[in-house]
Amino acid sequence: MLKVENVSFGYTKTKVLESIDFKVKTGENLAIIGKSGSGKSTLLKLIHGKYDLDEGQIFWNAKEIQGPKFNLVVGYDFMKFVTQEFDLMPFTTVTENIGEHLSNFYPEKKQKRTSELIKIVELEEFAKTKVKDLSGGQKQRVALARALAKQPKILLLDEPFSHIDNFKKQSLRRNIFNHLKANNITCIVATHDKNDVLGFADEIIVLHNKKIIAKKTPQNLYRNPKLPLIASFFGEFNEIEPYGIVYANQIKVVEDSDLKAIVKQCYFNGDFWLVEAEYNSESIFIQHKNELEKEVEIAFHITK
Numbered sequence: 001m002l003k004v005e006n007v008s009f010g011y012t013k014t015k016v017l018e019s020i021d022f023k024v025k026t027g028e029n030l031a032i033i034g035k036s037g038s039g040k041s042t043l044l045k046l047i048h049g050k051y052d053l054d055e056g057q058i059f060w061n062a063k064e065i066q067g068p069k070f071n072l073v074v075g076y077d078f079m080k081f082v083t084q085e086f087d088l089m090p091f092t093t094v095t096e097n098i099g100e101h102l103s104n105f106y107p108e109k110k111q112k113r114t115s116e117l118i119k120i121v122e123l124e125e126f127a128k129t130k131v132k133d134l135s136g137g138q139k140q141r142v143a144l145a146r147a148l149a150k151q152p153k154i155l156l157l158d159e160p161f162s163h164i165d166n167f168k169k170q171s172l173r174r175n176i177f178n179h180l181k182a183n184n185i186t187c188i189v190a191t192h193d194k195n196d197v198l199g200f201a202d203e204i205i206v207l208h209n210k211k212i213i214a215k216k217t218p219q220n221l222y223r224n225p226k227l228p229l230i231a232s233f234f235g236e237f238n239e240i241e242p243y244g245i246v247y248a249n250q251i252k253v254v255e256d257s258d259l260k261a262i263v264k265q266c267y268f269n270g271d272f273w274l275v276e277a278e279y280n281s282e283s284i285f286i287q288h289k290n291e292l293e294k295e296v297e298i299a300f301h302i303t304k
């Protein structure tokens with residue numbers, strides 16, 4: 001179990017994080033979300049032991065995670081951190097980068113483990129390519145495999161799929177998160193992408209104004225977002241009195257209703273159209289299966 005107890009921290013006198021308190025059970029996947037600059041990366045760095053805390057303590061089971069004041073070398077063997085600036089060895093191959101810290105004492109075991117990881121990050125074609133010749137997304141995948149190589153007990157991921165294109169993202173996410181679950185590896189992932197979270201996180205914490213403002217399962221956070229900031233993470237939404245926060249997919253166009261709006265603009269979105277309409281002199285957004293004609297009056301229901 002990871003325990004973050006009442007942690008406060010600032011790079012200067014101004015605090016970046018204040019009274020941060022949460023636990024993550026072994027093998028669970030915790031997502032940290034929040035606006036850019038809300039302290040997601042900082043929190044991961046604190047868990048990694050990169051800085052000394054101003055207040056509070058962090059424990060992995062009975063072991064206290066300590067900063068540079070108490071710990072000469074940053075980091076612990078049981079923990080791996082894939083940062084936004086992945087540090088790799090550019091002049092060696094993908095295979096060598098992934099296997100670097102594996103013992104040469106058992107060459108067969110090393111080879112088996114390395115190729116298993118290359119498969120997880122789908123880099124089979126590039127096994128012998130030097131890292132300097134890879135794209136940003138491919139480098140990010142090498143960094144992920146490298147972090148998994150030594151079978152950490154806890155993995156910290158900072159925007160882990162940010163450089164990876166959409167073609168690869170979906171399967172890569174499933175490969176990585178399934179591997180972590182199957183191996184009971186605790187994972188903390190900072191992200192601004194809901195797709196990194198919804199199908200995979202056991203819990204989500206939301207950072208805002210230095211504090212944790214929510215800690216919930218993805219389903220509970222999605223269904224009851226409480227604040228516009230939280231709803232905006234999941235998609236297009238409206239604030240409609242007296243209903244509160246209403247996602248665009250919770251508005252249904254119907255034959256007749258007391259609620260009426262005028263269509264202003266339609267945006268193609270693949271699976272649906274996002275319809276912008278005027279209701280009570282304000283814009284609302286509706287998810288609809290077809291394009292609608294501009295300036296036409298529609299009736300709608302709210303289904304929440």
Ligand code: ADP
Nearest residue numbers: 011012016034035036037038039040041042043
């Ligand atoms: P996020 O990852 O959520 O975007 P960060 O943790 O990177 O947020 O940053 C949180 C705040 O701390 C920001 O205001 C940022 O400018 C500041 N900050 C981040 N790193 C440093 C640093 N090394 N020195 C000083 N301030 C920093």
Ligand code: MG
Nearest residue numbers: 040041042158
């Ligand atoms: Mg960050």
